[in-house]
Amino acid sequence: MKVLIVYAHPEPLSFNAALKETAVAALEGQGHAVRVNDLHAMGFNPVTTAQDFPVRAFPDRLVIPREQSAAHAAGTTAPDIAAEHAKLAWADAVLFQFPLWMYGLPAILKGWFDRVFSEGFVNDPPKGKFFDRGGMAGKRAMLSLTAGGKPGGFAPNGRHGPVDVMLWPIHNALRFQGFDVLPPFVAYDVVRSDDDARRVQLADFRGRMGGLFTDPVLPFHNLDEYDVTGGLKPGVVPRNTIQRN
Amino acid sequence: MKVLIVYAHPEPLSFNAALKETAVAALEGQGHAVRVNDLHAMGFNPVTTAQDFPVRAFPDRLVIPREQSAAHAAGTTAPDIAAEHAKLAWADAVLFQFPLWMYGLPAILKGWFDRVFSEGFVNDPPKGKFFDRGGMAGKRAMLSLTAGGKPGGFAPNGRHGPVDVMLWPIHNALRFQGFDVLPPFVAYDVVRSDDDARRVQLADFRGRMGGLFTDPVLPFHNLDEYDVTGGLKPGVVPRNTIQRN
Incomplete structure (x- = not known):
């Protein structure tokens, strides 16, 4: 299978770099083809501006989805x-490796979501092409992140909030494109932890890479389970991660 | 009072621009001093790199919080x-005006969180300076955002997820710095809506600006209600927005 790793950390000696290298080794060891997108090394531009659309279909006012759609067409x-x-079209699975900053994606990776998950190719809400019908349907995605906080802070009554709530917007953004989303891998307490603790985390992560194409994915509703208002149809029992809490 | 507006949209004719102008007029009309941070016009750099630290305290390996803290000292x-x-020190309240992209902050604004909410001045977890003891304690913050989706999609059983769950990571990031956080203002369905609907939204938003310094804020636990594991102490009844759901 083909795996795209989207990696976002500015320090080559970071634990994020070690996790990324662990993923590459584990996946290549299984015979998969791996491409690494090192966003910092690429100098990836995360900021959406009018310059993204050198040929403007609607020059009067920049409405981003309609320009994305027109540019794609x-x-x-x-x-x-x-x-x-082209990398997304190639990949069977996409792994995101990043540090949790301010309870979310680092800006360089958030901007990759903003600019790459564009209307037309990846999703197309006016044509009903999102969620299970998104352009990435049939592909898998997984978050692998580091957190400075302790695991207890991400437990249901933790001070950072339950980790599945914290990651819901990112997971649902991936689902919006059509991805099947795997449970995340979270390496906690990475600022304070010692080398032994990190070795255990790397071994755990190596294990997770063995299940990238076989582990059960997170539950999401299909588009046809929602009505025209955007809410679940009567009688559908909520099974999204956050709604089962 | 003094209000900093942090505004993130690339199009001067956008509805976000209209909301920002509405806030400026309403707040100045109440006699407040207003400064607008137009991140796109400023060319704000959202990407954290080693270049943020021209004088390196720990040149061996970039660990961002410790470099931020050392640079501040x-x-x-x-x-x-x-x-x-300096703008944060000046402000009594900070208003964030942005479009919800991929269920989160646009990258240029996410990077403002990543880089500006730095260890030392704004927060300092090793010294217990976060949440109610954060550097921004006593100041107010509020999100004002536009969403392409319909309100029903952000209801408890909505396909985007409940809006308070979606915004939890951003609200808790603000709380981490010490801010008292107001309920958000959300303008829904902005791609499809017509001028009449938008006029109603602008009037609603003008009303919200009247309560910027008086409206009740969202509930959060204080730091001393959590134990050393990061979880709530026994007997404390959860009152965070997400945990009351």
């Missing part, structure tokens, strides 16, 4: 975004 | 971040 998608689309 | 914080710190 006309084949004028900005080259750096089109290159990412 | 030595007075070597990068000039663009120090300028934002």
Whole structure:
């Protein structure tokens, strides 16, 4: 199978780098083809601006989804975004490796979501192409992240909030594109932890890589279980991660 | 009072721009002093790199919080971040105006969180300076956002997830710095809505600006209600937004 790793950390000696290298070794060891997107090394531009649309379909006012859609139809998608689309088309699974910053994706990776998960190729809500019908349907995605906080802070009554609530917006954004989303791998307490603790985390992560294509994925509703208002149809029992809490 | 508006949209004719202008007019009309941070116009750099630390306290390996803390102590914080710190020190309240992209902050604003909410001045976890003891304690913060989706999609059983769950990571990141956080203002369905609907939204938002310093804030636990594991102490009844659901 083919795996794209999207990696976001500025320090080559970071624990995130070690996790990324562990994933590469584990996946190649299983015979998979691996490509690594090192966003910092690429100098990836995370900021969406009018410059993303050198050919404007609607020059009066920048409404981003309609310009994305028009650019995709006309084949004028900005080259750096089109290159990412080609990687997504190639991949059977996408692994995101990043540090949790301010309870979310680092900006360089958030901007990869903003710019690459564009209307037209990856999703197309006006045409009903999202969630289980998204452009990435049939592909898998997984978050692997480091957190400075202790695991208890991410427990149901933890001070950071339950980890499944914290990650819901990111997981649902992946689902929006059509991905089947695996449970995340979270390495906690990485600022204070010692080498022994990190070795255990790397071994755990290596184990998770063995299940990238076979582990059960997180539950999400399909688009046809929602009504026109955007809410669940009567009688559908909620099974999204956050709604089962 | 003094209000800092942090505004993130690339299009001057956007509805986000109209909301920002509405806030400026309403707040100045009440006699407040207002400063607007237009992140796109400023060309704000959202990406954290080693270049943020021209004087390295620990040159062997970039561990961001310890470099932030050392830079703050030595007075070597990068000039663009120090300028934002001065604005935060000036402000009694901070209003964030942005479009919800991929269920989160646009990257340029996420990077403002990543880089400006730095260890030392704004928070200092090793010294117990976060949540109610954070550097921004006594100041108010509020999110004002636009969403392409319909309100029903953000209801408890909505396909995007309940809006309070979706915004929890951002609200808790603000609380981490010490802010009292107001309930958000959300303008839904902004891609499809017509001018009449938008006029109602602008009027609602103008009303919310009247309560910026008086409206009740969201409930959060204080730091001393958590034990050393990061979980709530026994007997404390959960009152965070997400845990009351």
